[in-house]
Amino acid sequence: DQQVKQNSPSLSVQEGRISILNCDYTNSMFDYFLWYKKYPAEGPTFLISISSIKDKNEDGRFTVFLNKSAKHLSLHIVPSQPGDSAVYFCAASDTGNQFYFGTGTSLTVIP
Amino acid sequence: KAGVTQTPRYLIKTRGQQVTLSCSPISGHRSVSWYQQTPGQGLQFLFEYFSETQRNKGNFPGRFSGRQFSNSRSEMNVSTLELGDSALYLCASSLGWGEQFFGPGTRLTVL
Numbered sequence: 001d002q003q004v005k006q007n008s009p010s011l012s013v014q015e016g017r018i019s020i021l022n023c024d025y026t027n028s029m030f031d032y033f034l035w036y037k038k039y040p041a042e043g044p045t046f047l048i049s050i051s052s053i054k055d056k057n058e059d060g061r062f063t064v065f066l067n068k069s070a071k072h073l074s075l076h077i078v079p080s081q082p083g084d085s086a087v088y089f090c091a092a093s094d095t096g097n098q099f100y101f102g103t104g105t106s107l108t109v110i111p
Numbered sequence: 112k113a114g115v116t117q118t119p120r121y122l123i124k125t126r127g128q129q130v131t132l133s134c135s136p137i138s139g140h141r142s143v144s145w146y147q148q149t150p151g152q153g154l155q156f157l158f159e160y161f162s163e164t165q166r167n168k169g170n171f172p173g174r175f176s177g178r179q180f181s182n183s184r185s186e187m188n189v190s191t192l193e194l195g196d197s198a199l200y201l202c203a204s205s206l207g208w209g210e211q212f213f214g215p216g217t218r219l220t221v222l
Contacts, residue, residue, distance in 0.1 A: 006153075034210060043115070043201055043213030044154075089154065096208040097142060098167040103153035 003027050004092050006102035014110050019077040021105050023090035026071065030092040034099065035064060035075045038087045047088075048075070080109045113138065115204050115214035123220045129190040132217045136183050136204030142166075143185040144211060145177060148199040160185055161207055189219075197221045 005024045013019045023033075031052035036044035050057040050064045050073065057064050063076045077084055087106045091099040116135045124130050136143050144167075145157040156169035160179035179185045183204070189196055197220050203211035 002153075032209070036213075041215075043117075043203075043215045046210050046212060049210055091154075095167070097161070097205070098144075098156060098159055099211065100156065101146070101154035103151060 002103070003030075004090060004100045004102040006088075006090060006105050008105050009103070010106040010108070012108045012110060013080045015082055016079045019075075019080045019084065019107055019109070021075040021077075021088050021090075021107065023073045023075075023102055024071060025073075025092050025100075027092070027094065027100075028071065029094040030071075030100075032093045032096050033064070033066065033073055034091040034093075035062075036089045036091065037084075038089060038104070044089055077107075080107075082109045082111050085109050115202060115212055117200075117202055117214035117217050119217060120215065121218045121220075123222060124192050125222050126192055126194060128192050129188065130192060130219060132187045132189075132200055132202075132219075134185045134187070134202035134204075134214060136185070136202075137212055140204035140206055140212075141183055142205045142207045142211075143179055143183065144203045144205075145185070145187050146201045146203065147171075148201060148216070149197075154201065157187065192221045194221050 035047040038044040066073045087104045091101045093099045118133045142161045144159040146154040159167040177187045199216045201216045203213045205211045
């Protein structure tokens with residue numbers, strides 16, 4: 001049973017525009033969330049995190065929003081750049097040491 | 112600071128054989144987690160070790176096992192390999208809570 005879902009397998013965005021990647025979870029006990037970016041033949045790279053005491057966290061071009069009542073989080077990338085083209089994974093945890101990952105969204109930024 | 116390293120990077124085995132994968136965490140990190148990534152399945156959690164003890168375990172058969180040494184290095188073993196075990200195996204290290212940092216993975220092919 002997939003506790004973390006990324007329902008969009010792929011997304012294409014024009015360079016300079018906003019990319020919005022979505023993630024839904026089913027376990028209301030999850031209170032810590034991570035986003036990772038993964039290039040082919042490499043391990044995932046940590047991007048940004050958010051805990052349930054916040055509803056927004058920013059780091060440069062990356063912002064994560066958390067809607068606890070909807071059990072939904074999203075990653076915004078503004079402006080999108082061709083180098084952002086990768087697979088993005090969200091992950092959630094209720095313990096902080098065991099994470100459940102989504103199936104990923106492949107982002108393509110078109111120059 | 113050196114990142115997470117995994118050896119070997121690529122492995123080809125035949126059904127019925129066993130395999131051992133190795134992971135060296137970031138210096139100072141005491142937690143090592145293992146994941147299996149297959150197409151369309153995202154990252155499936157195998158187990159997590161903290162200070163030489165298995166702290167969390169995912170839903171994988173007993174053919175999958177691991178251990179952690181006093182220097183925090185970890186090994187994962189898969190016995191009696193099956194075709195379905197072909198995957199990218201990723202390890203990630205952390206201080207024990209929070210963001211996990213991934214290695215490049217070991218690509219296992221079972222023929």
